[in-house]
Amino acid sequence: MRVRALQEGYHGYFPASKARPVQPQKESAYAPTAALHSPPELERAQTLIDRYDAILFDAMGVLISENDALPGAADILAQLNMSGQPYYIVTNISSGSDETIFARLRDAGLPIPAVDRIVSAGGVARHRVLEELSAGRLVSYVGSAHAAHDIFGKHPNLHCADTAETFDTLVVLDDEGFDFKRAADHILSTFHRRLIETGEMPRIIAANADIIYPGKNSSLVFGPSIIGPMLQAGLAPFGAPPISVELMGKPGRAIFEECIARAGTDRLLMVGDQVDTDIKGAKAAGLDALLVTTGLNNSGELRHDENGAPAYVAKTLSQIFDGDLFPHRR
Structure with a gap:
């Protein structure tokens, strides 16, 4: 789940500029000396994963669809x-x-060896939300009570956003297991009341920053962070200022910084199916990215500008092993 950076308000999901062919990026400063000076015939024998110390995989649309592993x-x-x-x-x-x-x-059915291989937006957001609670702020969540308590634990200042009368911070979790429309209506009224009473609005911490994600049979589904554009549009007639959004998940830097810390290196490759979260987020963090034409991009139709141009494009995940993406970038 994923889409466009939200820090400066909400804009269109895909750039209006004409899609451009993928352009090569500069060689990483961390590339092995042997890779820089090997003869061409040796370079052609290498595979894509030989260039990186670790691989980062998006889950939804790359490895799984809902609760089923994708082929391969x-x-x-x-x-x-x-x-x-x-x-x-x-x-x-x-x-x-x-x-x-x-x-x-x-x-x-995915043979992931240990839980420390999971870097989730909720897990990254946990520290920030606990900071808000420790400071005495009222925090409400978009998501199920089960999800919130599983990630953050229980706290007297932590409440579900579809029932809380007021809050200082709204944390966006997932859209599973609760009535999203009812929650959105209640949150809109709460933001409006705060705006009228104080001239300010609650801040948003977006764990799940997806505005859309892939559903079954090539369908599209609105993600939980659609709440941000909805609130901004709904409050615009009342002169509401831009809503402050702090991104914990992709495309924000926090989740990629956590990956770098765990791997102990920034020589990482992000493999994803969305330009605005996986690709732009990785590039903004200084990482290379591979756009795979599965999941949301299963027709290869996602547009990108220079900021969203991946280093590689692949039709299948297996291409990270067979060498046809290296040394030439598609």
């Missing part, structure tokens, strides 16, 4: 397990703790 995903992870190549699942899924997401992906 389990085999790819099994190959990485055998080779010893480190990898992490970097997901905006915020329906539970990292342990809950780990169990969900294992139940889908």
Whole structure:
């Protein structure tokens, strides 16, 4: 789950500029000397994963669709397990703790060896939300009570946004297991009341920053962070200022910084199916990115400008092993 950076308000999901062919990026400063000076015939024998210390995989649309593994995903992870190549699942899924997401992906048939391979937006947001609660602020969540308590625990200042009368901070989790429309209506009224009473509005911490994500049979589904554009549009007639949004999940930097910290290196490759979250988020964090034409991009129709141009484009995950993406970038 994923889409466009929200820090400066809400704009169109895809750039209006004409899509451009993928352009090569500069060589990483961390590329091995041997890779820079090897003869062409040796370079052609290398595969894409040889260039990186670890691989970052998006979950939804790359490895799974809802609760089922996508074709070939389990085999790819099994190959990485055998080779010893480190990898992490970097997901905006915020329906539970990292342990809950780990169990969900294992139940889908993905052979992920340990929970520390899960880097979730909810897990990254946990520290910030606990800071808000420790400071005495009232925090409400968009999501189910189960998800919130699984990630943050229970706290007297933590309440569901579809019932809370007021709050200082709104944290966006997942859209599973509750009535999103009812919650959105109540949140709109709460923001409006705060605006009238104080001239200010609550801040938003977006764990799950997805505005859309892939559903079944190539369908599109609105993600939980659609609440941001909805609130901004609904409050515009009342002179509301831009809503302050702090991104924890993709495309925000926080989740990629967590990946770098866990891997102990920034020589990482992000593999995703969305330009505005996976690709732009990784590039903004200084990482290379591969756009795979599965999930949301299953027709290869996502547009991008220079900021969203991936280093590589692949039709299948298996191409990270077969070498046809290296040394030439598509």
